[in-house]
Amino acid sequence: MGQLLGQFYQGMFGRQFDYKEQTLFNFHEGQMRGDDLVHNGGWYNRFGEKIGWGDLSHVDFHTIQAGIEPGECFIILSEGDSFWNFVRQIGLIGSMCTTAPTANAPGMEYVKAHAMYVITSDGFYIVEDHPSKRTSFISKPWRGRGRTDVDETVNVEFSFVNRDDFDLVFQVSFAPPSLMEFLQSVLGKRWEESVNK
Numbered sequence: 575m576g577q578l579l580g581q582f583y584q585g586m587f588g589r590q591f592d593y594k595e596q597t598l599f600n601f602h603e604g605q606m607r608g609d610d611l612v613h614n615g616g617w618y619n620r621f622g623e624k625i626g627w628g629d630l631s632h633v634d635f636h637t638i639q640a641g642i643e644p645g646e647c648f649i650i651l652s653e654g655d656s657f658w659n660f661v662r663q664i665g666l667i668g669s670m671c672t673t674a675p676t677a678n679a680p681g682m683e684y685v686k687a688h689a690m691y692v693i694t695s696d697g698f699y700i701v702e703d704h705p706s707k708r709t710s711f712i713s714k715p716w717r718g719r720g721r722t723d724v725d726e727t728v729n730v731e732f733s734f735v736n737r738d739d740f741d742l743v744f745q746v747s748f749a750p751p752s753l754m755e756f757l758q759s760v761l762g763k764r765w766e767e768s769v770n771k
Contacts, residue, residue: 616656622682
């Protein structure tokens, strides 16, 4: 059942600034990292649903990859594409803005069109609009402004994926499972027997 419904779901990382709950990877909505590789990015599942947002460091990328189930995708969009594109009325700060109803589940087509990074159990990927002559890129943490809390040995080696090949490479679903698919996954053999009667 976990494979059908997915490891990642909306709201799984709690609410912004509410860090009381233990969450997967110990991530939290709106988390801040001083050594971020992604700043205020939106995090999405393979169904195009927003599962959280915030900064992600090089260490976070490795944490996700170590805990992600085979067949899952942790997809990252920029702050602009995951939040500001959905703002309908500006507030004093971002959390006071009014967003479109589709902001938390824009769908897989939107997520594919705007994905920056994808993390799977097999690797780290940069999604590009045009074929690249490069095959890989290594991102290294930056220890700037006298910081001593940044582990410079934790690099992230990315492979490049053309946006046109997204479906082929990541084998994403375009919608959450239907009720019938869910029942089949839960009931298994009993479902088949009841249908064949």
